[in-house]
Structures are given as C-alpha cells and as structure tokens.
Amino acid sequence: MHADDQVDEGVSADLAAFLRNADGGRPVKIASSVCGCGGRVFFVLVNASGAERECSGCGSRAFIADSEEYWNEESWEDDEPGAAGCPCGSREFEAAVAFSLGGDGSVRWVTVGLRCVRDGFCGVFADWKIDYGPTDHLLTMV
Structure with missing residues (x-):
C-alpha cells in the first residue's frame, strides 16, 4: 500500500486490497x-x-478506460476478447479499476480487477500501459 492511494467507497475491501497488492507499489486510484x-x-x-x-x-x-479505442479486430490479432469467468463457474x-499514477498525477497503467459475486474470488483480468497524455478523462471511465 502506498500513502497516496485513493479508494472509492463503493469498492469492496477484498477487491481494493487485491488491487493494491497487484500494483507493484505505485500510488493508485481505485x-x-x-x-x-x-x-x-457485471459480465x-x-x-x-x-x-x-x-x-x-x-x-x-460500457468500455473501461480507453478500451473502446482498441476494441476492434485489427487490434486483437491473437488476443480476441473473451468472457471473464471465475474458477467456481460464475x-x-x-468490477473496479486501479489507475497507477505517475509522479505528475497522470495515469500510467490501468488494471481491471474483478471480484466474483458468488464466492469472492479476486483477480486481475486485464491491464495495460498508458503512454499518452493528458489522461484525466480515464479516471471517470470505469
């Protein structure tokens, strides 16, 4: 956990803790x-x-963060989208998103965490680097 982490009230404690640990120690907004x-x-x-x-x-x-910009067959190549599933079958x-923040407060990485509503299993199901700016708009696209 980083001192500058920010977590929305609506994120379950389990999922917030999981995303904090998965982020490599950078400050995050969840x-x-x-x-x-x-x-x-959600499905x-x-x-x-x-x-x-x-x-x-x-x-x-709804798309998460800037996903819509890359949600096409050209971008998928060998990585077509698939339905997220829990080991329990649900x-x-x-869903919650951890936005890793750079020193200037801009988003540098997007991590999508999911928590199964049936058994509470948490996992990172997608994450990608952001290499452009400005990035403030991403913080509202959850």
Whole structure:
C-alpha cells in the first residue's frame, strides 16, 4: 500500500486490497464500476488491451478506460476478447479499476480487477500501459 492511494467507497475491501497488492507499489486510484442504473454486478469481456462491461441488471454496456479505442479486430490479432469467468463457474463480478499514477498525477497503467459475486474470488483480468497524455478523462471511465 502506498500513502497516496485513493479508494472509492463503493469498492469492496477484498477487491481494493487485491488491487493494491497487484500494483507493484505505485500510488493508485481505485474506482468502482457503477452502471447508470446503479448496478454494480457485471459480465465482463476482456483481453490484454481492454475490457467491456455489461450490467447484469439492465444489460447496458460500457468500455473501461480507453478500451473502446482498441476494441476492434485489427487490434486483437491473437488476443480476441473473451468472457471473464471465475474458477467456481460464475461469470458475474464486481468490477473496479486501479489507475497507477505517475509522479505528475497522470495515469500510467490501468488494471481491471474483478471480484466474483458468488464466492469472492479476486483477480486481475486485464491491464495495460498508458503512454499518452493528458489522461484525466480515464479516471471517470470505469
């Protein structure tokens, strides 16, 4: 854990702790995924360069961070998106994103963490480097 870490109230303690440990000691901002309908449980498609979530309540879909920019067949090559799944067989998750921050406060890395709503299993299902700026807009795209 880093002294500058920031965690949204909506992130479960288990998932927040998991994401903090997975981040390599850099300061992070951890934000919870929340649908426009207020839903917090999602089906998630992931690959190495992005993630898209679908609310299990209303079916609304949204890309996480800048995933939409790379969510096409040209970018996928040998890494087509697949449905995230828990070892228990469930495909429904609480989702949160850890944004690793550089010294200037800009986002340098995006890590998508999921927590199974059935058994609490936590895992990193996608993460990618951000090598452009400005990056403030990413912090709201969870």
